[in-house]
Every structure is written in C-alpha cells, then in structure tokens.
Amino acid sequence: MDVVVWRAPGPASFAEAAARYAELRSSPLGAFDTAVAAFVRELRQTSPDPSSSVSWNEALTVGTDAVIVHVVWPGQRQVLDLVALLASRHGLVCYEPARQVAMS
Secondary structure: OEEEEEOOOOOOOHHHHHHHHHHHHHOOOOOOOHHHHHHHHHHHOOOOOOOOOOOHHHHEEEOOOEEEEEOOOOOHHHHHHHHHHHHHHOOOEEEEOOOOEEEO
C-alpha cells in the first residue's frame, strides 16, 4: 500500500490527488521543498514497527518535492495515521490511493 505526501497550495480533491499520484509514479520529481524534507526527517525519527527488519529507508521513495511511503508493516493503519499526522503538521497533502482519500 502506498501513501503519497507533498505540498499543495490548498486542500486537494480526490481527482487532484489521484492525478498527482499518477504524475509522481511516472516522472522525475521537481524542485526541493523544505517542508517535505522536514517531514522525512521527523518520520525517520520514529519506528514504524520495532519488531520488523524493514526500515524507513527501504519504505520511502523520496523525491525533492514529494514522498511515496510504501506501507509494508502489519500495523498498516498505525503507520498511515502517523504519516497523515506528520504530513498535516508540516502543511502537506497526504493521499491514500487505496482508499481514494486525500487529506490536507
């Protein structure tokens, strides 16, 4: 399951979030964004699942203006909630393609 996080000028609709996700999956990412970097730093300071050998380094596709989080742990909901919380804290959009939910 993937979750996508990026900066947007305002709340994202499902259609806007779905289009951005498709764009990120198929093209290089753009200019460096400090909010995305702060999000990644804070996320990496947490432990997604202490009993797992999978680390954030293996579960993140980090671009310069967006991050795709590949949620691979059994406690997916907890990880998704953490990602959404941190994205909100840093003023970023968080999109869950599987549930077709965009949060700003």
